[in-house]
Amino acid sequence: MKISIISNLYPPHVLGGYELGCAEIAERVAQAGHEVEVLTSRVVGRLHRLHEPVGTARIKRIFAALFEYEKQPALHTSPEWHTRYERAQAGTIPANVSALLEQWKAFRPDVVWAFNIVGLGTLGILECLAYAGYPTVIHHMDFLDVPLGAHQAPPGRVARAKARLTAISCSEFTREKNEELGGYGKHLVIPNGIQFPTTTPSSVPPRERDDGIFSFICFGQITQEKGIVELLTAFQHLLSIRPGRKIHLTIQGPCHSPPFLDSLRARILRDGLSDAVTLAGPVPKEELLASLSRYDAAVMLLNTHEAFGYAPLEASAAGLPVIFPRNSGVGSFLPEGDPLLLRERDNARSTAETMARCVDHPAWAADHAQRQREVLVQVCDLEKAVLPAYLDVLRSLTPSPPVRHLEAALLTNARMVEDHQIWQSAAA
Incomplete structure (x- = not known):
């Protein structure tokens, strides 16, 4: 044609x-x-x-x-x-x-x-x-x-x-x-x-690190509409309810608003999160996707009017458990009872508790990542x-x-x- x-x-x-x-x-x-x-x-x-x-x-x-x-x-x-x-x-x-x-x-x-x-x-x-x-x-x-x-x-x-x-x-x-x-x-x-990898990521507990850190990633556009401020609030609450755990959050992607980026940096500094949160700029997509294996889970609150959302799909394809809102477009293709789907995007306590479940039970989170992936590959594999x-x-x-x-x-x-x-x- x-x-x-x-x-x-x-x-x-x-x-x-x-x-x-x-x-x-x-x-x-x-x-x-x-x-x-x-x-x-x-x-x-x-x-x-x-x-x-x-x-x-x-x-x-x-x-x-x-x-x-x-x-x-x-x-x-x-x-x-x-x-x-x-x-x-x-x-x-x-x-x-x-x-x-x-x-x-x-x-x-x-x-x-x-x-x-x-x-x-x-x-x-x-x-x-x-x-x-x-x-x-x-x-x-x-x-x-x-x-x-x-x-x-x-x-x-x-x-x-x-x-x-x-x-x-x-x-x-x-x-x-x-x-x-x-x-x-x-x-x-x-x-x-998206193109799912031809080899399925193994269902194994997260990588053993010498530092023992459980590492989350949020990637995509860094905008206020994408819930980045709400994510920082939830992450701060997570640290307060798991005070003895080493947990890190990377927020990676382009930000077209210098004032908003400055406000995020000021918030991280003010709340004493500098050692626990990294704001990273954009990298080529291939490099980003290749880096996902270094993380234990993905969390992204997305826009409340998100039509679909590629980022959760890409994280799932890489074998990560993904925490994101049910009312996002891609969320509608997962089972109603998926425990990592958020019913209220802006509920910091609920988001923190869902993240804590992954931190407390990393083997369960890795197994659940495979269940999410098996569902999504059936409907979202591009080829x-x-x-x-x-x-x-x-x-x-x-x-x-x-x-x-x-x-x-x-x-x-x-x-x-x-x-x-x-x-x-x-x-x-």
Whole structure:
């Protein structure tokens, strides 16, 4: 198949797991023999940069996106910037509509697979997906209806476009959030996937260390929304209820807010946690995953609105017992009674007691890690379960009748079309 993939961001420009997940899927599909063309943004401002992708998928950076204005913070206070922001989040960016339709005309895809379209002139791209006449699926690893609703996209237009499309969501929670502004013609739940190691980590007690330290790791983006402050509170409580034990917590990942990072360092120093907590910066993903064998357990409180959460899945694949909230996307795929799933993310006492159970019973924790892993590998192994499910969806897609003169129709209906020239110059 000739597959056109759309993602607002794509490596080396990375905000979080969405872009990395999209890139891995694109490469796996291309390696399976399909012709894959990824359409993404050119300039994306102050985002975490990884290495340039090298692979089989062809990447074309054709879009002007809101993110390029991040490198000019002074613009954020101007009326002109806010006009563009509204357009990027819930309106139509004419230059992006034109670029997308022109690229499709040249490539002539068999199917279109859209990932995150927020920031590209979300409504305009959504209507391109719905009315251009290509078999199309929109893939939600986050929430599309939230920015559309918050920035007052015309609800009738959103609902009509969605009704013509097939959608995939990575969890039931994500599916529900993406039906708030209208239902899709068909909406499936397929979890995100990763490549599980071909060898299963042994079910053995934690590694014997000379220092006798039980070591936890939390990895991913370091943000307030990810519950890092609440985790420090829980860890401090853990130390107070297990005063004789040597316990360490590593928090590893990128932090895009220097003030928040400074506040965490001050908190650790103030509470006397400097010897027990390490704040570590980002490392390449391969290096991070290889390092997980040095830890005894993973704990991550995640965002209260986490669509899925790759980090718990990656920790489980490495053989670690994982403590994380039940209401996260990936948590819904584990049994209801899993003793390491947290019912209340912000309950420091409950989190500390769950961590203490692992510290007190390391052999049990190691055995339970294998039980968690056995469940997740059945539904989240990228090669064996997830990718085949995706390809089945792509093969089942049928086109909706195209709208004649689509570009003219979309630009006529665009909100604030008078800034067409601004966006054209931004895309140049």
